[in-house]
Amino acid sequence: MAASDGPRSVERALDLLDAVAEGAGPVSAKALARRVDCSLSTVYHLLGPLTERGHVVRTARGYALGHRVPHLHRAYGRQVRTAAAMREVLPAVRRATGAEAYFTVFRGGEISVVDSTAPPGDGGDPFVVECERRAHATAHGKALLAAVPRAARTRYLDRHGLPRLTARTITARKEFEAELARVRRTGLAVSVGEADDALSCLAVPLGAPLGGADGAGAEAQALSVSLPTREYGDRHPRVAEVLQRAAERFAD
Template structure:
């Protein structure tokens, strides 16, 4: 036990140094060499070399053969972009979500697409929160959620088809869509009408609707949704379509979208 404790500061020091090296790539340059990194973080070149190659082996950095320098891997760049997107969405969505919450007892979410899942980045709970509609940082299958349908519907059509082909359309309820042909037709309807519905497809008796959030280039980067327990699943939450679409437009405007 004593030996394990005595080594802890050394291990933590190495982690801290690795973190400092990774942060350097977000400051000025996208590609950096060993000598540059050693100088910037204030360590010897041999120490920097060992840490950098450990980060390469862990898939966080990669060496660019053409320049001999190092850069963040695609995974790390994507994580950075996702974090930035989540922060921008938080800032743009806060007031519109709080105002929409005054019009419904449902649970509100802002979500982004992550592979074939939706990733929830904002949440406002209603009086009865549903376990199937997860907390911030959690995910759900895109094909059984209104958020997922919106995010898939507005992808470029070729990208959409390729992604749907990789999906396992496993049913969550008897209402879940499990046919790729039917699902693609559903996405076409969503794209045409400008919003998506989930009528008991994730959980019996629970419906949700979602609308797209757009960036300054008119690309759909997220969705805003409301989920609620209903008596009439076929009717769903149609009375909230107008307020939800308006909320999506306001969040989009906060991101710089100009209708």
Template sequence: MGRNGALTGTASVRKAFAMLDVVATNSRGVSAKDIAAALDMPLPTVYRLLKTLVASEHLVHLKDQGRYGLGYKLHALDTSLRRQVGTPPAVARIIRELHVRSDAAAYYAVHRGDDIIVAHVVESAARPRITPMGFGFNDAAHATAFGKVLLAAMEPEHRRSYLARHGLPEMTSRTIQTIEELEAQLCEVRDSGIAVEREEFLMGASCLAAPVTNPAGQTIGSVAVSMSPADFAARATNVSGMLRDAADKVGKALRGTHLLAN
């Protein structure tokens, strides 16, 4: 394949992934015309790529509705991703215990390559997680408590590189907007062993997080909980103790596993 052909192929791949994102936004699926409008893409191109994505089983054609939905191949990819991220059953049990003890949605986050991602979440109807902080969430580390824990543990050069790539997007009026302010908070995280986030990611939700460390004292993950601002004000001190206890248990549970080397 010549250089122009390679570029054309790369563009098609980008368009195909963009189409998957559009289809994923609607639980009922979307029409080809909807996709074309959302991406400002010629309809013939949309149909050509849809045919490829249906053939690969990444999308399904809901012919009776004239729509396209996510395909079943994506379920296999999700299963494989969860296996690669690798939250051991013992760690999952500790996060569930934290959810019950703290009466709050509970999270476990880790480094994966250059990303900070949510590896496990336990929630309930009464204490739902923050949307969209489900498994695989990897955005706005500066505006999340677990993100601050993992940012605080990075070497300064690594942290600068991470922030240069991701920036400090404003999620709410309370989101940290300057590197200087963020660095001051990260210093507090290192001193106290607890990260605090008060409506910085989403108004109406606040979080606390604690670091998971290995025997050498290196931070390899974070446990966190989210709650309403009113609950935060009333229970932050008690929940902080629960977080430290859960983080210690997770660190011990990871000893002897390949995940401890992260």
């Protein structure tokens, strides 16, 4: 079997797709070969089917994401409960609070930011649309982890840990569980400078979570808002009110 065949070929093709996605613009084949640590001939071999299927496109300056990518994002949205409603809810929350709003999900054992009101690519967005690896220190992460069964939460924390990001980050499991109990009791999650000293956020869970007691297939969703920590004291009552009112729309 050739080096570019089989499961390893699939891994490298996905590595290439990720490398193209992470580029600020089109990426040359030579640059891709360096990023994924494989030969240029292998890169061209793997880019062929990715290009034919529309996942990437070849331009004069290199390879960029193709038309198939937005189709996959829309398809993902169709499979996530309440995603369609977010097209109305997120802008409404943004207008009411004057702060960026985010829609996040716990699905497949991971937490992801699915959509937000932040302009794409402006460089100042604290929560970009991708997998969230600071969930223990964010309001939306707390809202989601509080909603899923303990077994699913344990697997998530075993995989990602609770690394210290600021002096305020909760890093002990017992303390974190106490924090999640508070979230379940109040229906509101907060993070004041826990992921970034300069940023704070609030979040509410949306609807009832899915999944069995063993955490298998656990799914949960949350709506959140981020704002500068220096403004949190004055603005958080209004933000909390807006979020809790928006969550009522998804109550069972």
